[in-house]
Amino acid sequence: MRAWSASWPASTSSAPSSRPTGFARPTTPARADRLVRPAWADIDLAAVEHNVGALRDLVGASRLCAVVKADGYGHGAVPVARAALAGGADLLAVALVSEGAELRAAGIGGPVLVLSQASRHELDDLVARDLEATVYTHSGVRDLAVAVRGKRSPGPQNVHLKVDTGMHRVGAQPAEVVDLARAVVDAPGLRLASVFTHCAVADEPESPFTDLQLDRYEDVLAELARAGIAVPVRHAANTAGAVAHPRSRYDLVRCGIGIYGLAPSPALSGKVDLRPAMALKARISHVKRVAGGEGLSYGLRYRTTGDRTIATVPLGYADGVRRSLSSAGGEILIRGRRFPLAGTVTMDQLLVDCGDEEVEVGDEAVLIGTQGDHQITADDWAQRLGTISYEVVCGVSPRVPRCYQEADR
16 A cells, blocks of 8 residues: 655744744645645655656666755655655755755755855855755855855765856856866865756757757866866756756766656657656535526636536635636546636636536546546646646645655555
8 A cells, every 4th residue: 555645845944933823734644535625736756766767777877866946846845855765866956055954854864966056144054954065156165165164064065066058047157167176176175076067958859059068068077187176976967968868967967857757848758757746636616507608707708608517626826727727728637527627717716617517526626647548747737838847846836735645665
C-alpha cells in the first residue's frame, strides 16, 4: 500500500508570524476525502523518484542536481527533495536562501545550491545553514568572504561562479570570470566548487544558439585553465539541455521540470519516460438544472443552448485555475467523461456544463490528471492558455492541500 498524507506549507522565517494564534495545522495523515476542503492536489512521489531515475539513466556519468525551487514547482519542496534524493539525485538546488533554510529545517542534509547570488543580508543565514553559494560579482565575493569569517562548520564555503553566455539574466560577463574566480580562490574560507552557465533555448532543439552558448562557456573554461585555476565541476544543462544536447551534460545536470514528469517543451515530449507527479482534483459541491438560454457566472458570457445540468466545483483562480481557462476551451473530467467549463472561472469556484449527464454532489472532478480513459495534462492547460507547464503547476496555490503518495518500499 502507498501512504497518503496532507501537507500545508510551513514558514521558515524567524519573523513573527501573522497567522492567528488559534490556527492549528493538521498533523495526522489524511486521505483526500478527509481533507479540510473538497479540493486537493495529488502528488505522486513515486513518480518523482522514477523521473529522477530516468534522467540519471539518460545522462550517464554526469551527476544530477534536483531543482526544488518555488516550493518544488508547486509540488512541495520538502517531500519532493526527499523523493528526489531517494531516486538518486546527488544534490539539490533552490532559488532563495529561505528555500534552502526550509530544507534544512526539515532535516534534509547534503549539498543544497542557491542558484542566484544572495543579497548581503541573507549571507549569514546561507553560511549558518551550510548552503552552497552562487556568485557573479566582486561585491558578492567580498560580502561572502566577510560572512564566512564566523562560520562554525568545518571546511571552506563552497562557491559556484555563474557566467552569462547569452541569456543576460544574471551571471558574470565572460571577460570577468578569471578575475572573479581568482578572487574566490584567494579569499580565506572560500572554495571554488564549480563554474556554470544556463541555456536560454535548450528546449528548442533546432536552435543553434545553445551550441553558441556552450562554445562561449568552453572558451571561459579554457581561459581559466590557462590562468592555472582548476574548475572542479562544470555544469550548463537544465532538463532540456540534458535531454536534447548531450554536449551540455558535462559533470552535472540541473533538472527541474523533468523531475516533476513534464517535458520542457512540446518538441521534447516523449524523449524520456517521464510520469507527471501532480493531479488537481475536487468534488462537486452543487448541482442544478438550468433552462436553455440562461447566462452563467460573471458577465453571463456563457449561454446554455438547452436545458443543462450545471455542476459547481470548489476551485477557482485563487487556487491557480486561470480565469481565462473557460474561454480558452478548458475541460474537466467527471465520471470518466470530458465536460466543458461553463462561464468565467471565479475566485473560489467554477461551473461545468454536464449536459444531460447524471452527476451528483461528491463526484470527483479532475482538472489535471487521469480519470477513466481520459487525461488532462498541465501541458494541455499551457497550450490553451498560451503559456508553459511550469507556470501551470507553480500556479497551484498554497491553499490547495497537497496529498502525498509515497513510493512503495
